[in-house]
Amino acid sequence: MWIMVFFDLPTETKKDRKAHSVFRKNLIEDGFGMFQFSIYLRHCASRENADVHVKRVKTLLPEKGHVGILCITDKQFGAMELFYCKKTKEISTPHQQLELF
Numbered sequence: 287m288w289i290m291v292f293f294d295l296p297t298e299t300k301k302d303r304k305a306h307s308v309f310r311k312n313l314i315e316d317g318f319g320m321f322q323f324s325i326y327l328r329h330c331a332s333r334e335n336a337d338v339h340v341k342r343v344k345t346l347l348p349e350k351g352h353v354g355i356l357c358i359t360d361k362q363f364g365a366m367e368l369f370y371c372k373k374t375k376e377i378s379t380p381h382q383q384l385e386l387f
Contacts, residue, residue, distance in 0.1 A: 295351035305348040
């Protein structure tokens with residue numbers, strides 16, 4: 287399962303930029319990797335594990351702006367088509383995550 291967090295946060299004032307920076311930093315500390323500038327991904331071993339991280343992201347939400355959270359399966363993630371200009375680009379995960387059972 288993949289969690290995708292996408293956001294559009296204001297950066298007009300110093301306070302807004304600080305909130306934006308803190309939100310990004312907290313996502314990275316929770317294991318999310320940058321997919322695009324305002325889209326961060328995290329792989330989770332199960333739906334239950336994903337729910338824990340979704341709940342955590344909800345506690346980190348800034349006061350202003352728009353944030354979306356989307357959970358997709360590995361199969362749905364693998365079916366994504368990515369393009370760099372007009373050239374097809376292979377889908378790669380933002381980083382590897384070690385899972386111990």
